[in-house]
Each structure stands twice: as C-alpha cells, then as structure tokens.
Amino acid sequence: MTKLNSSFMIGDVEIPHRTVLAPMAGITNSAFRTIAKEFGAGLVVMEMISDKGIQYNNEKTLHMLHIDDGEHPVSIQLFGSDGDSLARAAEFIQENTKADLVDINMGCPVNKVVKNEAGAMWLKDPEKIYSVVKTVKSVLDIPLTVKMRTGWADASLAVENALAAESAGVAAxxxxxxxxxxxYTGTCDHETLATVAKAITKVPFIANGDIRTVQDAKFMIEKVGADAVMVGRGARSNPYIFTQINHFFETGKMLPDLPFEKMLDIAEDHLTRLTDLKGETIAVREFRGLAPHYLRGTSGAAKIRGAVSRAETVAEVQELFAQLR
Ligand SMILES: Cc1cc2nc3c(=O)[nH]c(=O)nc-3n(C[C@H](O)[C@H](O)[C@H](O)COP(=O)(O)O)c2cc1C
Structure with missing residues (x-):
C-alpha cells in the first residue's frame, strides 16, 4: 500500500497533491483546468503558448493566458526555439499573468513545431538544453520547469538531457x-523513465504517459520511482481520476469509478465553462471534439456522438445528452 505525503514542492511553490494535469493544446484552457483543479489536480499546466505569439502581442495568444482565481498553482508552458526569445516571453508571463510557474516544452512532436527547431527538437542536444534553461532561468523569480520526451529517435540521450536541465537549474x-x-504510438517506456528518475536527485521528477487508472499511477510512483504523476488523455476522458489517485496515495484505498450519469454532468459542466470563456459558437465547436472522450465505451452512444459532432448550440448538446440519461 502506497501512502505519501500529499504535497510536494516545486521551488518555493507548494503543490498540494502529487498529481499534475498535463498540458494539452486545445484542451487545457482555463475551462478544463478549473475542472481538473476541483477534482484535485495538484498542479495544472496551460496548453503550450508560442513565445513569438507573446512577443508579437498576438491577440489570440494573449487571450489564452487567462488564469482563473481557482486554478493555483498553475504553470504556463512556452514553446520556442531561441533562448533569448523564450526568456523575454517568460519575463512577460512573470510580470503580466497570474502564473505560479513557467515550463518549457521540449517534447512536442508535430512537424510544424519541430520544423521551427522547437518542441522535441531540443532533445537532440543536451548542451542546448543546458543553455536555454540557464538563459530563461536568469530572468525569472518564479520556478522554471521543463517537460520533455525520452528522446528524438531513441532514448539514448534521456538521462543526459534530463541532467542537463537539472544542472542548469530547473525546479522540476x-x-x-x-x-x-x-x-503517440506504442507504449510508455517505463524502463527509461525509471533510469531518469534515479538520475534526477535534486528536484522532483514527474512521470507521464498512459496513466488511465489508479494502478497506472501507483506503478509510476512505486516501480518507476517518480515523485508525482502527470495525466493527459486519461484526464481528458475522466477528470475524476485526480480524486481517485490522490485518495489512493493519501489513504491507500481505492474509490470506485463515477457512474455514467456523473460523467455526463462533468461533460455538461465543461461545456458551460467553455461557453463562459469563449462564447457559445466557439465553445460548441470545440466541444464536438471533447464530447467523444467523455462518452468513450458507452454502449448505444455512437449515434449521439455523431449528432454531438454536428451540434451548433448548447441546447442541442443538452438535448442529446438527455437522451443518454
Ligand atoms: C490533444 C493533445 C495535446 C497536447 N498538447 C501538448 C502541449 O501543448 N504541450 C505538451 O508538452 N504536451 C502536449 N501533449 C502531450 C501530453 O502533455 C502528454 O505528454 C501525452 O499525452 C502523454 O500523456 P498521457 O498518456 O497521459 O496522455 C498533448 C497531448 C494531446 C493528446
């Protein structure tokens, strides 16, 4: 049975539970972050933000920086390819937003991002990782963290990359x-994560990948040796997973899954918060992509899923959900 101190520190920021909501573009805006927070996520991370978008005062980027009072502690993740530019964006975040932490994205695999030398491209060169962390850290008083993958084509640099970030001064x-x-193919490489967890001794190591159950989270802590777990897709379809994981870590006891009715309540609440944040038209359009995750594996929901993907208004979505109750 695992029992842990519930909180841990990232620099001088206290994280009340050992669970972190992973950054997910198009998903972890403040509507979803507040839901994750209310279900117990110790830390929530904003969808990745372009350093250039901040510098050029891009209206859409600045709008994304909104943080709700109920979210703290919250981290803003930046992506970019140049240390000075990332540092300027990090400084802007510190001075103009309510973020408690800044994170650098060193894992995004998509062509559009790596083509510009950002995201996972950093993984090719530990010296560059060291240098960019030093540069960005030098302008910040709030803690700086990094999120990375195990490597570019293989995991041979995983430990070196992690140590480069640690020795340059990341706080987690x-x-x-x-x-x-x-x-996103294949399975999570627990062996490499365990090797990195052992190598990182000065700051918390947060393990991420394929955590969909309390058992998966338990494995990351007990077998991989992580200090905390970061959950992405598992939370997208079930934000209640944070309550379940926290409860297990803190009491050693399992909580049952929520009944489907409750999942529908969470989904509808998500749509309401998204509507408050972005207005009905955009919210419903975005919700078309989110609803299938809440309805996963529900027998008889295929037709409803199809109809939700064509819905134009909140009322239409509510009517469709009512048919599932
Ligand atoms: C739709 C989607 C968007 C994502 N966007 C980001 C992002 O903005 N920044 C980032 O570091 N990782 C991003 N990720 C990766 C997740 O943070 C996480 O590392 C990955 O999904 C593995 O964790 P999981 O198995 O718990 O989902 C994204 C993943 C998904 C599925």
Missing part, C-alpha cells in the same frame, strides 16, 4: 515515456 522535470519518433 516532467518526462513523457515516448520518443518524438513514436509520436
């Missing part, structure tokens, strides 16, 4: 147990 390191080349 998160790692997703896949290479860039894997994208």
């Amino acid at each position: 390191l998160a790692m997703h147990g896949r290479t860039r080349q894997q994208m």
Whole structure:
C-alpha cells in the first residue's frame, strides 16, 4: 500500500497533491483546468503558448493566458526555439499573468513545431538544453520547469538531457515515456523513465504517459520511482481520476469509478465553462471534439456522438445528452 505525503514542492511553490494535469493544446484552457483543479489536480499546466505569439502581442495568444482565481498553482508552458526569445516571453508571463510557474516544452512532436527547431527538437542536444534553461532561468523569480520526451529517435540521450536541465537549474522535470519518433504510438517506456528518475536527485521528477487508472499511477510512483504523476488523455476522458489517485496515495484505498450519469454532468459542466470563456459558437465547436472522450465505451452512444459532432448550440448538446440519461 502506497501512502505519501500529499504535497510536494516545486521551488518555493507548494503543490498540494502529487498529481499534475498535463498540458494539452486545445484542451487545457482555463475551462478544463478549473475542472481538473476541483477534482484535485495538484498542479495544472496551460496548453503550450508560442513565445513569438507573446512577443508579437498576438491577440489570440494573449487571450489564452487567462488564469482563473481557482486554478493555483498553475504553470504556463512556452514553446520556442531561441533562448533569448523564450526568456523575454517568460519575463512577460512573470510580470503580466497570474502564473505560479513557467515550463518549457521540449517534447512536442508535430512537424510544424519541430520544423521551427522547437518542441522535441531540443532533445537532440543536451548542451542546448543546458543553455536555454540557464538563459530563461536568469530572468525569472518564479520556478522554471521543463517537460520533455525520452528522446528524438531513441532514448539514448534521456538521462543526459534530463541532467542537463537539472544542472542548469530547473525546479522540476516532467518526462513523457515516448520518443518524438513514436509520436503517440506504442507504449510508455517505463524502463527509461525509471533510469531518469534515479538520475534526477535534486528536484522532483514527474512521470507521464498512459496513466488511465489508479494502478497506472501507483506503478509510476512505486516501480518507476517518480515523485508525482502527470495525466493527459486519461484526464481528458475522466477528470475524476485526480480524486481517485490522490485518495489512493493519501489513504491507500481505492474509490470506485463515477457512474455514467456523473460523467455526463462533468461533460455538461465543461461545456458551460467553455461557453463562459469563449462564447457559445466557439465553445460548441470545440466541444464536438471533447464530447467523444467523455462518452468513450458507452454502449448505444455512437449515434449521439455523431449528432454531438454536428451540434451548433448548447441546447442541442443538452438535448442529446438527455437522451443518454
Ligand atoms: C490533444 C493533445 C495535446 C497536447 N498538447 C501538448 C502541449 O501543448 N504541450 C505538451 O508538452 N504536451 C502536449 N501533449 C502531450 C501530453 O502533455 C502528454 O505528454 C501525452 O499525452 C502523454 O500523456 P498521457 O498518456 O497521459 O496522455 C498533448 C497531448 C494531446 C493528446
């Protein structure tokens, strides 16, 4: 039975539980972050933000920086390819937003990002990792963290990359147990994560990848040796997972899954918060992509899923959900 001190520190920021909501572009805006927080996520991370978008005062980027009072502690993740530019964006975040932490994205695998030398491209060169962390850290008073993958084509640099970030002064390191080349295929490489967890001794190590159950989280702590777990897709379909994981870590006892009715309540609440944040038209359009995750594996929901993907209004979505109750 695992029992842990519930809180841990990232620099001088206290994280009340050992669970972190992973950054997910198009998903971890403040609507979803507040939901994750209310279900017990110790730390929530904003979807990745372009350093250039901040510098050029891009209206959409600045709008994304909104943080709700109920979210703290919250981290803003930046992506970019140049130390000075990332440092300027980090400084802007410190001075103009309510973020408690800044994170650098060193894992995004998509072509558009790596083509610009950002995201997972950093993984090719530990010296560059060291240098960019030093540069960005030098302008910040709030803690700086990095989220990376195990490597580019293979995991041979995983430990070196992690140590480069640690020795340059990150306050925590998160790692997703896949290479860039894997994208989202295959399974999470627990062996590499365990090796990195052992190598990182000065700051918390946050393990990420394929955590969909309390058992998966338990494995990351007990067998991989992580200090905390970061959950992405598992939370997208079930934000209640944070309550379940926290409860287990803190009491050693399992909580049952929520009944489907409750999942529908969470989904509808998500749509309401998204509507408050972005207005009905955009919210419903975005919700079309989110609803299937809540309805996963529900027998008889296929037709409803199809109809939700064509819905135009909140009322339409509510009517469709009512048919599932
Ligand atoms: C839709 C989606 C968007 C993502 N966006 C980001 C992002 O903005 N920044 C980032 O570091 N990782 C991003 N990721 C990766 C996740 O943070 C996480 O590392 C990955 O999904 C593995 O964890 P999981 O198995 O718990 O989902 C994204 C993943 C998904 C599925």
